[in-house]
Amino acid sequence: MTLRYLIAGALLASTAVSPALAQDNTDITVVLSEELDLVEPCMATRSNIGRVIMQNISETLTQLDVRGDAGLMPRLAESWEDLGEGTWRFNLRPDVSFSDGTSFDAADVEHSFARVFSDQITCESARYFADTELSFEVVDDLTIDITAEPAQPILPLLMTLVTIVPSETPMEFVDEPIGTGPYVLSDRAIGQYIQLDRRDDYWGEQPEVTSARYVFRSEAAVRAAMVETGEADIAPQITELEATNPATDFSYPNSETVYLRIDSADAPTSDLRVRQALNHAIDREAFIGTLLAEGTDLAVAIVPPTTLGWNGDLEPHAFDPDLARQLLAEAEADGVDVSLPIEIIARTENFPNVAEVAEALTQMLTDVGFNATLRMVEVAEHEQYYSKPYPESEGTRLILAQHDNSRGDPVFSAFFKYHSEGTQSGIADPEVDDLIERATAATGDERSALWSELFAVVHDELYADVLLFHMVGHSRVSERLDFRPTIATNSQLQLSEIGFN
Structure with missing residues (x-):
């Protein structure tokens, strides 16, 4: 089979576009190429899961600025300092609550890492720490010392990988993730859609997007067509072949x-x-x-x-x-x-x-x-x-x-x-x-x-x-949205970064 034949076959593949999905004002629809097999926060470093969960439902202690030059920025940790000999102190943000109403504190951070490293479940984010042993000392409710052995000079950067969950979260994969993020998973129909709704009690600035429905279509042409016809607002992943409209299509x-x-x-x-x-x-x-x-x-x-x-x-x-x-x-x-x-x-x-x-x-x-x-x-x-x-x-x-x-x-x-x-x-x-x-x-x-x-x-x-x-990467974004893809768009899609024109 020649490469020319394979390309021709790819251009002919398409399926019918499904009926329009209801949208209203600041509600959006995101059409993804593959469904989530899990909604477990400790798996959010896997791209198909991270696009929905990371920084939307579940947050990390630190985050990397991919839209500017601010570098490593605070998220659930307001600040951090190197105490020497492999130990870093993280000062946590006060007055933060999880979507179940419980308060966020240092014990939640310790438990979140305990889940990541537990032998009872296999978490994606644990892979990034495989050569590093971490120990934790809760100084007070809003202060935690983390020691890496061997010493890890970029430990604050590694904190961008682990999403924080409540201390009550069991040592097993969850179907209803609880996080500190600006959104909550409100509905899920396996094989059809996932719905996120904005929280009124989020600790930070309220995002403009009030709700996001994620649907799944395997064909890039269908995803692009859904945005073109108004059935969806963002298709984070299309092919160069579909990226023909300078007003809506972006390469990065x-x-x-x-x-x-x-x-x-x-x-x-x-x-x-x-x-x-x-x-x-x-x-x-x-x-x-x-x-x-x-x-x-x-x-x-x-x-x-x-x-x-x-x-x-x-x-x-x-x-x-x-x-x-x-x-x-x-x-x-x-x-x-x-x-x-x-x-x-x-x-x-x-x-x-x-x-x-x-x-x-x-x-x-x-x-x-x-x-x-x-x-x-x-x-x-x-x-x-x-x-x-x-x-x-x-x-x-x-x-x-x-x-x-x-x-x-x-x-x-x-x-x-x-x-x-x-x-x-x-x-x-x-x-x-x-x-x-x-x-x-x-x-x-x-x-x-x-x-x-x-x-x-x-x-x-x-x-x-x-x-x-x-x-x-190539994305299609509705003209009604104020959003541009970044180097991180394939692995996470922060709804808080989306505005409206």
Whole structure:
């Protein structure tokens, strides 16, 4: 199947638009590409959940300014200070209440982190702290000391990842999230919609949006059409093909990196030459301006170029199918069974044209001699393959995924993607482990240099994964709204940032 054929098929796909949804004044409708499988606050760092929950229902101690240059800003913590020896003191905002009427205090912060790290549930945000042990001391109701071991110089930035829940929240996933945010989940019809309504007793400034209904449509053309006809107000994710109206359509460099995660513990990908062959089999340039938008960058790291420690000396692995075939032949001559099956697992609606991209990748691997197949799965099933323990298989699996890092430091990516104990790592290398641990504890130029060295090792020496693209996002926004997408729009959509024209 050629790339041209895949693109043609993508352009023909569409479904009927459903009847109009009622809207009134400051009520809005948001049409998303995939439904939430969970409404659990500790999972809000996963993009499909974060778009609804993060900073709308549930808030964090700190937040990063992605619309200006204010950097790290207060949210539930008014201020913080470094007490030395790995301990930071956070001074909490007074007169804050949860949507159930209970008061927010330091005990809620301690409990929220206890849930994140509990062995009774598996929380997405825990992955970012996998190499750091945190301990807590409640000084008083509005003061809490948090100690990181080893010392974590950017601990306040890490606080942007954990949403705060009441102390009474059980150690299990919840269906009715309680938060301090400006909205409450008021209704949910699984498979149809989620409704958020504004709280009258919110501690902060009242947002202009009074309610938001989230609906789900898998086809980008349908999402774009719904905004055009007034059935929806925002489609955060459409394709370049639909982005034809300068008055409503916006492109923006987002913080997502698309890649294929390789498990180097499996045969045949345990052999370096096989991993090299995977990288040289892919014609990355062929996707840009066809299935992926113009402006998409070829990736050489798991993080975007705006990240600390970016290594400008790295080059994308060249498309060289003859070299890929040669590497496979050399591995086979040394006894590696290169005929073992390689299954690509991709998440439906993960990004625009994901199915067509996955099909083209599978074909490219097949063309150089890999026994490659493709399986598209929903988000919950994808998670079973994306995170440890990985299911056993004959041969191996390549996980097509999109990783977000909008916070500017590799600490939000490196450990769980590359450390031996990382929950989504496909390698186990002592040098990599050491680099990650030293970089995490370092500051200034040393921190930047260590991250840069790590990127070079995983890309040029280990071929740890198949890095593909730094993505460009496209959104359609109704002309009645005052809103522009940012680098964070794919992972969170703060309703408080939306105004009306």
